Amino acid sequence: MTAISKQLMTFRVNGETRQVAASPTHTLLEVLREELDLTGTKHGCELGHCGACTVLLDGKPVLSCLALAIEAQDREITTVEGLARDDNTLHPLQQAFAERGAAQCGYCTPGFLVSGVALLAQNTNPTRDEIKAALAGNLCRCTGYTKIIEAVELAATRLRKEHEMTAST
Numbered sequence: 001m002t003a004i005s006k007q008l009m010t011f012r013v014n015g016e017t018r019q020v021a022a023s024p025t026h027t028l029l030e031v032l033r034e035e036l037d038l039t040g041t042k043h044g045c046e047l048g049h050c051g052a053c054t055v056l057l058d059g060k061p062v063l064s065c066l067a068l069a070i071e072a073q074d075r076e077i078t079t080v081e082g083l084a085r086d087d088n089t090l091h092p093l094q095q096a097f098a099e100r101g102a103a104q105c106g107y108c109t110p111g112f113l114v115s116g117v118a119l120l121a122q123n124t125n126p127t128r129d130e131i132k133a134a135l136a137g138n139l140c141r142c143t144g145y146t147k148i149i150e151a152v153e154l155a156a157t158r159l160r161k162e163h164e165m166t167a168s169t
Contacts (some may be wrong), residue, residue: 009073013038014082019163020069028072029053029064032079040080040110044139051138054111061118063137069144080110083117092162093117093155104142113136116152123161126152 006021020035029046032038032055044052048067053065056078069154082090093116096102103109112135119126119134126134131152132145140148 009037009068009069010078011069011072011075013077014079022069024068024070026069027065028055028057028062028067028069028077031069032064032077036082038079042107042110044107044111049139050108050112051115052106054114054138056114056118059118059121061115061137078114078117082112083113085137091117091155092158093120093152096151096154096158097148100146100147100151100154102143104140108138108140112140112148116148119152119154120159124156124163126156128153136160 004023004025006023008019008021009031010017010019013032014161018036020031022031022035029041029043032041033043041055042052043065044050048063048066051063053063054061055064056062057067057072058076058152083093083094091112097109097113102112115135119131123130128149131149135148135152
């Protein structure tokens with residue numbers, strides 16, 4: 001049996017260019033956690049069912065347990081660690097999660113945050129059904145989803161107010 005040789009890969013992760021030597025067969029999840037030490041993205045089911053491993057790839061949510069790292073070469077990856085704002089304040093959705101108690105054990109939280117941020121980047125006025133659809137690929141065993149949905153609604157309200165204030169200046 002021959003070993004698969006590692007290959008140098010370049011990613012733009014959370015705004016920073018990173019290089020890593022990894023096997024072309026490694027998943028994006030493996031590279032993020034084991035090579036880049038970004039452990040906020042969680043190993044969940046490793047089958048694409050739970051959403052705990054969700055990251056943004058060029059702004060779109062993807063399940064990093066199903067994506068090969070090589071597919072992300074030279075692309076923009078955002079993990080939960082990269083959601084904070086440039087001034088190091090929490091993203092409004094992170095703040096809303098804390099205020100609404102939307103994180104119980106916290107294992108699913110990174111996936112929900114990343115999926116929610118992707119939704120809010122496209123739509124700061126989502127309906128409850130749109131929120132549910134955007135989060136449908138994420139599973140939580142603790143919260144019953146109500147507080148998570150409320151947190152997304154709260155963050156959407158705050159983002160709309162921010163946009164209104166920016167537009168009026």
